[in-house]
Amino acid sequence: MFFIIFGFRDSKLKNKALKGNTICTKCSSVSSFDVKGTAGYFYLFWIPIIPLGKTIEFKCRKCGQHHFKETAPKDILSKYKEEPLRRPWWHFLFLAFLAYQIVMLAFTFIYFEIDSMIQESKRNAETEKLDNQKQLHLNQLNTDFTKCVSIPSLEKDSISHLLYTKVDFSACNMNRDDIKFYSVAKNNMILTLFQIEDFYAKEEADHYLFLKDVRDNINKSYKKGYNVFIGINSDMRLSVSSTNSNMAEYDFMNNTSYYDYPLKHYYENDSVSTYNLITRLEHDKFLYRHENITTKKVELDTTKLIDVWEKINAKFKFKYKTKITSLPQKIFLKSSESILPEDLRFFFKYQNLNGPFIQLGKLEVRLEEMSNRFYRIPVVSLKNPKYNDKSKRVLPVKVSPRWLLFYEDYTYRYAMDMLPDENGHVGQIIQLGQDGKPSQFVATDLVSFLEMYLKEKIPTDIQDWN
Numbered sequence: 240m241f242f243i244i245f246g247f248r249d250s251k252l253k254n255k256a257l258k259g260n261t262i263c264t265k266c267s268s269v270s271s272f273d274v275k276g277t278a279g280y281f282y283l284f285w286i287p288i289i290p291l292g293k294t295i296e297f298k299c300r301k302c303g304q305h306h307f308k309e310t311a312p313k314d315i316l317s318k319y320k321e322e323p324l325r326r327p328w329w330h331f332l333f334l335a336f337l338a339y340q341i342v343m344l345a346f347t348f349i350y351f352e353i354d355s356m357i358q359e360s361k362r363n364a365e366t367e368k369l370d371n372q373k374q375l376h377l378n379q380l381n382t383d384f385t386k387c388v389s390i391p392s393l394e395k396d397s398i399s400h401l402l403y404t405k406v407d408f409s410a411c412n413m414n415r416d417d418i419k420f421y422s423v424a425k426n427n428m429i430l431t432l433f434q435i436e437d438f439y440a441k442e443e444a445d446h447y448l449f450l451k452d453v454r455d456n457i458n459k460s461y462k463k464g465y466n467v468f469i470g471i472n473s474d475m476r477l478s479v480s481s482t483n484s485n486m487a488e489y490d491f492m493n494n495t496s497y498y499d500y501p502l503k504h505y506y507e508n509d510s511v512s513t514y515n516l517i518t519r520l521e522h523d524k525f526l527y528r529h530e531n532i533t534t535k536k537v538e539l540d541t542t543k544l545i546d547v548w549e550k551i552n553a554k555f556k557f558k559y560k561t562k563i564t565s566l567p568q569k570i571f572l573k574s575s576e577s578i579l580p581e582d583l584r585f586f587f588k589y590q591n592l593n594g595p596f597i598q599l600g601k602l603e604v605r606l607e608e609m610s611n612r613f614y615r616i617p618v619v620s621l622k623n624p625k626y627n628d629k630s631k632r633v634l635p636v637k638v639s640p641r642w643l644l645f646y647e648d649y650t651y652r653y654a655m656d657m658l659p660d661e662n663g664h665v666g667q668i669i670q671l672g673q674d675g676k677p678s679q680f681v682a683t684d685l686v687s688f689l690e691m692y693l694k695e696k697i698p699t700d701i702q703d704w705n
């Protein structure tokens with residue numbers, strides 16, 4: 240069986256009488272002609288695709304004389320043209336569909352063109368607006384910086400005066416009398432500006448200490464929860480910070496800002512959400528309160544530390560490279576907002592390849608996690624009897640941003656505790672509580688911990704480590 244899927248076909252058109260009377264050239268009678276005809280089309284799968292020519296014939300009703308349209312007398316033709324035979328509508332179905340598709344395509348194209356033009360002009364306007372804002376803020380900051388005076392007075396600028404008297408500049412390797420001050424408060428925000436020579440030549444740890452000291456002093460002295468923005472102008476570099484560890488820099492020369500976050504917040508926002516601010520402040524107050532309790536700090540015995548560490552490596556065969564020398568004098572940990580203690584700093588000089596003692600980078604990640612968990616706990620339940628330690632060595636809290644995790648095997652996690660309870664030591668080693676259980680005191684310092692570890696007096700889970 241053979242299917243013809245395309246070809247030509249004729250449709251018979253509906254017969255008609257020619258309108259009015261015409262004189263027949265054969266019988267000379269005044270009579271009417273009948274009109275009949277066919278219309279051809281090309282089809283594909285039984286669907287008419289392209290309409291083709293029509294064949295039209297005229298036939299005299301009296302004598303049967305007939306003419307094809309091409310050779311018909313003029314009067315017959317003119318009569319016919321008044322009411323010609325129409326081709327059935329479905330011959331045009333495919334063409335109509337095609338036309339529809341083309342029109343839709345054109346509209347879609349035009350629509351997207353116009354839309355992208357609109358979007359582009361919107362983006363340009365937005366960029367221009369942002370640029371203008373940045374420029375405005377930068378000018379504003381510049382104006383504010385010109386108000387810096389060398390010795391702030393209590394009457395004129397009490398905030399700067401407070402900082403002038405309270406901040407421990409020498410601890411940050413700075414000379415107080417070389418610094419110029421200006422501070423201004425706006426709703427729940429304080430912008431405090433400093434002009435400091437060679438600020439960027441100082442170590443990152445000095446920057447951090449300075450920012451923290453400024454912010455701590457403001458937070459301690461003003462009961463209201465201020466959001467503190469600190470601006471530094473030094474060596475033609477302008478930077479503003481809204482956290483202790485991150486400075487957003489404004490390029491003075493090129494008028495471009497790399498991060499517009501802190502300035503934007505200070506100059507544009509009159510109402511920063513106070514909720515987060517107050518929660519954060521309450522948590523920080525909790526930390527300050529406990530950090531101010533004097534607890535004993537154990538002295539570091541480096542010889543002992545090296546000795547026991549090498550014995551551990553020999554015995555357990557953890558894969559460590561030899562010492563790295565590039566570890567800077569001070570390392571501050573962003574999330575815990577504390578400087579890495581000397582004994583742990585020593586410890587991280589051994590670059591870890593494979594073993595339960597974690598790397599510095601991993602410590603920072605874990606601290607970030609602990610910090611986040613700490614700030615999510617409601618302030619009222621920061622100290623929870625559920626985590627009570629009878630010996631009062633470990634603070635009864637679920638998690639603390641001052642627990643510096645340094646060991647993590649399959650089951651157990653150990654941290655250096657920088658915020659102990661009243662009977663504890665700063666730098667004591669604790670085992671972190673799991674499944675809602677309290678954390679436990681393990682050793683007074685890192686050396687004692689490692690000695691116990693060497694003698695396997697500490698629960699571990701390193702069976703399949705190698």
Ligand SMILES: [Zn+2]
Pocket residue numbers: 263264265266267268299300301302303304
């Ligand atoms: Zn005739």
